[in-house]
Amino acid sequence: MPREGLAKAGRVLASLVLAALVGGAADKPAPLDVEHWRTVFARPDHAPTPADNPATPDKVALGAKLFEDTRLSGSGDMACATCHQADLSFSDGVDRHVGHDGQPLDRRTPPLWNLAWGLSFFWDGRAPSLEAQAMVPIENEREMAGNLQTALRALSTDAQMRKAFADAFPDDPVVTQANLAKALAAFQRTLVSPESRFDRWVKGDDKALEPDELAGLSLFVGKAGCVACHQGWRFTDEAFHDIGLPSQDKGRGPVLGVSAVDHAFKTPSLRERVWSAPYMHDGSLDTFDDVVDHYAKRVVQRPTLSADLPRKLDLDDKERSQLVAFLNTLSSDDPPRPANLPAKTMVLGTNAQAIPVSTVSQKDRRFTPGAIILKVGEALRILNDDTRVHNVRIDGPGKSFNSDAQNPGDTVTVGFDQPGHYDVICGIHPEMRLSVEIAQAR
Ligand code: HEC
Ligand code: HEC
Structure with missing residues (x-):
C-alpha cells in the first residue's frame, strides 16, 4: 500500500468519523427549520480554480474543443463527449457504456456537473484532481484505447490546434500532455449546474416549491436521513459510503487497501440528475422511485455498510413519492446547455x-x-x-x-x-x- 494511499485512508476515515459525529450531534430541526436549511443549501458565488491552472477564456475554449475531439481516441471515433453527453448531464443514458472490446465497462458514466468543487474523482476517488483524471480515459484500453503520444502528435500537426494551445498557454505555447490535461480540466470546471426551482426557494421564494416537494425536503433532511451524506448545495459530502447495493464491485476499499471501505463509492451530487438516469455506480437503478425503494427496503446487510446509512427506514408510499418530488426540484425543466460548449x-x-x-x-x-x-x-x-x-x-x-x-x-x-x-x-x-x-x- 503506497504511503499516499494510507494518508488518503486516514483522511477518509477521519471524514467518515466526523460525518458520523456531526450527524449524531446535530439536532434535526423538525418541523422544517426553513432559515437553517436555506443557509445550509445556499449556492456559492463562483467556482474555485486551482492556483496552478487558472481559467482563461482561451483555455476553456480549447478544453471544450478537446472534449469533443475524436483524435484523442485510438480508433479516432470516440471523444470524451461520446460518453459524457451534454443533454444527459454529461452522462450517456445507459447502465454501462460498451467499451472498445464490446463488453460493458465496469461502471456507469457519471455526470460531470459541479466537479470544480470535487475533492477526488471517479466513483472510487482514485484520481486526486481533474487534471490527473483527464489522462486516464485516453489511455484506458477499454475506454478510448488511445495513446497519448499519438494523440499529441495528431494535435500538433493541426495548425489551428497549435494556435489554440499557444493562445491558451502563452507561457508554454506547445501541445503537451500537461497542457492538454489543464485545458480539459479548466473546461470541466466551468460546468456549473444552473439554478433550479429549489434554488429559488433557497433564495426566499416560498412559492417556488409545492407542498409535496417541501414535505419531501423535510423527509430528506429529517426522517429519511439522506442529508447525512447528500450535504450542501451540491448534495454530496465527497466521502465514500457503502449503501448496500448488491454489486460485487469493491469500490474504495482496494484503492485504499482498507477492506472496511469495501463497496464504498463517492456520494454523487443530486443536481440535474433527472437527465442522467440510470443511477448508481453500476447503473442498476432506473428511476428515483427505484432509488428510494432501495434505501427503504432493499439494502444488502453487510459489515461495511456506512455508519451514516439509516438502518431502518419506515417510509409509506406517500412519503416516498414526496421524496421523489423533492429530488426532481434539483434539476432544470429542460436539460441545461452550458455556455462554453462549442456550437453544435x-x-x-x-x-x-x-x-x-x-x-x-x-x-x-x-x-x-x-x-x-x-x-x-x-x-x-x-x-x-x-x-x-x-x-x-x-x-x-x-x-x-x-x-x-x-x-x-x-x-x-x-x-x-x-x-x-x-x-x-x-x-x-x-x-x-x-x-x-x-x-x-x-
Ligand atoms: C467510453 C466512455 C467514456 C469516455 C470516452 C470518457 N469517459 Fe469519463 N468516465 C467514464 C466512466 C465509465 C467513468 C467512471 C469510471 C470509474 O469511476 O471507475 C468516467 C469518469 C469520469 C470523470 C469522473 C467524474 C466524477 O464524478 O468523479 C471525469 C471527470 C471524466 N470521466 C471526464 C472524462 C474526460 C475529460 C474524457 C475525455 C478525455 C472522458 N471522461 C472520456 C466513461 C467515459
Ligand atoms: C450513507 C450515505 C448516504 C445516505 C444516507 C443516502 N445516500 Fe444516496 N447515495 C450515496 C452514495 C454513496 C451513492 C452512490 C452509491 C453507489 O453508486 O454505489 C448514492 C446515490 C444516490 C442517488 C443516485 C445518484 C446518481 O447519480 O447515481 C440518489 C438519487 C440518491 N443517492 C438519493 C438519496 C436519497 C433520496 C436518500 C435518502 C433516502 C439517500 N440518497 C441517502 C450515499 C448516501
Whole structure:
C-alpha cells in the first residue's frame, strides 16, 4: 500500500468519523427549520480554480474543443463527449457504456456537473484532481484505447490546434500532455449546474416549491436521513459510503487497501440528475422511485455498510413519492446547455459537405431569405444567429428531419440529393417558414 494511499485512508476515515459525529450531534430541526436549511443549501458565488491552472477564456475554449475531439481516441471515433453527453448531464443514458472490446465497462458514466468543487474523482476517488483524471480515459484500453503520444502528435500537426494551445498557454505555447490535461480540466470546471426551482426557494421564494416537494425536503433532511451524506448545495459530502447495493464491485476499499471501505463509492451530487438516469455506480437503478425503494427496503446487510446509512427506514408510499418530488426540484425543466460548449454543427445528407453552400439566417424569429432555390447535389446551411433556441424541421421528398434544440450559434447543414419541394419550419416558432426548391442538376 503506497504511503499516499494510507494518508488518503486516514483522511477518509477521519471524514467518515466526523460525518458520523456531526450527524449524531446535530439536532434535526423538525418541523422544517426553513432559515437553517436555506443557509445550509445556499449556492456559492463562483467556482474555485486551482492556483496552478487558472481559467482563461482561451483555455476553456480549447478544453471544450478537446472534449469533443475524436483524435484523442485510438480508433479516432470516440471523444470524451461520446460518453459524457451534454443533454444527459454529461452522462450517456445507459447502465454501462460498451467499451472498445464490446463488453460493458465496469461502471456507469457519471455526470460531470459541479466537479470544480470535487475533492477526488471517479466513483472510487482514485484520481486526486481533474487534471490527473483527464489522462486516464485516453489511455484506458477499454475506454478510448488511445495513446497519448499519438494523440499529441495528431494535435500538433493541426495548425489551428497549435494556435489554440499557444493562445491558451502563452507561457508554454506547445501541445503537451500537461497542457492538454489543464485545458480539459479548466473546461470541466466551468460546468456549473444552473439554478433550479429549489434554488429559488433557497433564495426566499416560498412559492417556488409545492407542498409535496417541501414535505419531501423535510423527509430528506429529517426522517429519511439522506442529508447525512447528500450535504450542501451540491448534495454530496465527497466521502465514500457503502449503501448496500448488491454489486460485487469493491469500490474504495482496494484503492485504499482498507477492506472496511469495501463497496464504498463517492456520494454523487443530486443536481440535474433527472437527465442522467440510470443511477448508481453500476447503473442498476432506473428511476428515483427505484432509488428510494432501495434505501427503504432493499439494502444488502453487510459489515461495511456506512455508519451514516439509516438502518431502518419506515417510509409509506406517500412519503416516498414526496421524496421523489423533492429530488426532481434539483434539476432544470429542460436539460441545461452550458455556455462554453462549442456550437453544435449538425450535418444531414450524404452530400452535405458539398460546396456551394447557401446560408439561411434565423435572426429575429425569421428565416432570411424565406425561399431559396438550389440544385440537386448542393447543400444548405441554417445558422441560428438569433438569441433564442430554435428547432429545425425539414419535410420533403425522401427527407424528414428534426434537429432537436438548436441553440444560438448552432448550425444545421443539409445536403439535397433529390429534386422537389421542401418545407422547413421551427417547431418552437412555427410562424418561421422557409421554402426550399431543389431543381434537377443540369
Ligand atoms: C467510453 C466512455 C467514456 C469516455 C470516452 C470518457 N469517459 Fe469519463 N468516465 C467514464 C466512466 C465509465 C467513468 C467512471 C469510471 C470509474 O469511476 O471507475 C468516467 C469518469 C469520469 C470523470 C469522473 C467524474 C466524477 O464524478 O468523479 C471525469 C471527470 C471524466 N470521466 C471526464 C472524462 C474526460 C475529460 C474524457 C475525455 C478525455 C472522458 N471522461 C472520456 C466513461 C467515459
Ligand atoms: C450513507 C450515505 C448516504 C445516505 C444516507 C443516502 N445516500 Fe444516496 N447515495 C450515496 C452514495 C454513496 C451513492 C452512490 C452509491 C453507489 O453508486 O454505489 C448514492 C446515490 C444516490 C442517488 C443516485 C445518484 C446518481 O447519480 O447515481 C440518489 C438519487 C440518491 N443517492 C438519493 C438519496 C436519497 C433520496 C436518500 C435518502 C433516502 C439517500 N440518497 C441517502 C450515499 C448516501
